[in-house]
Amino acid sequence: MINIIGTFNCKADAKGRVTIPSSLMSQLSPLLNDGFVIKHGRFSRCLELYPKAEYNRMMMQLKEKDQFDPDNVRTLRKFVEGAQLVNIDDSNRLLIPKALAEHALIKKEVVITATIDIIEIWDKESYEKANDIDRDEFSVMLKTAFGKNDKPVSQSGTAQ
Template sequence: MSSLIGTYECKVDAKGRLMLPSAIKKQLLPVLQDGFVLKRAVFQPCLELYPMTEWEALMQKVNKLNRFKKKNNDFIRRFTAGVKVVEVDATGRLLIPKDLVAFADIAKDIVVSSAINIIEIWDKDKYEQAIDDATGDFADLAEEVMGQDDDNDIS
């Protein structure tokens, strides 16, 4: 699957149903029928929506961990805590389970944001705060993460 693109403001209804933005739904069309995995994010108070093929690829990596090492076993348990298989219904809605709504503190207004091969689902206020918090360090972070290789420089 190619990279997903876009950030969209949406609403969830009282039952926790999210209508996927049409632009995201179009991008997910090739994998829509396979279903998705919805889980808690590791580093942020948001949810991550994995197309099933992406989830299975990730689980192949996780499955290589030696489960007889306590830290690996603890990681697997925490990483998969609250994981749910979800499907998009015929009208394009996705039901967010109540425990995951509570984890991400999702109210009515949310942000659906692409993150390369997955989608993040945020409470709108928490998303805005996370973006604001990261603004100051982003230049340094970009240099540290992406600016390490100078292989193309001619000296």
């Protein structure tokens, strides 16, 4: 698993190409040969860019589920919605397919943000609205994510 870091303000050209900033490209360079999968965001009106290996890992997890359970099939169908293979060209540009750009309301101003091993691609205005969280709400979110739990933790770092 790769840990991608950073949030970047970019621009989409008239053809839907976004130039990937050099500091992000240096993190992605080991993944360029395998390519990427771009798809609808899971929870937001953005796009998600997966390194192909990470996307394949997630597909294997979904494949393990009972394929005769209608809920599992619906989950799979929704997860892969809009999925397309893409590459970053020699000029460090990512071409966002038109239907996906329309889905994410991407016009010209774009925010690219890393969320551990996935990259989210947002229309700037949508990104700002989605992240308009006050300090109190963020404090609760941080406590939920990083606060102590009631279970003892083993030396390996896992809850017992």
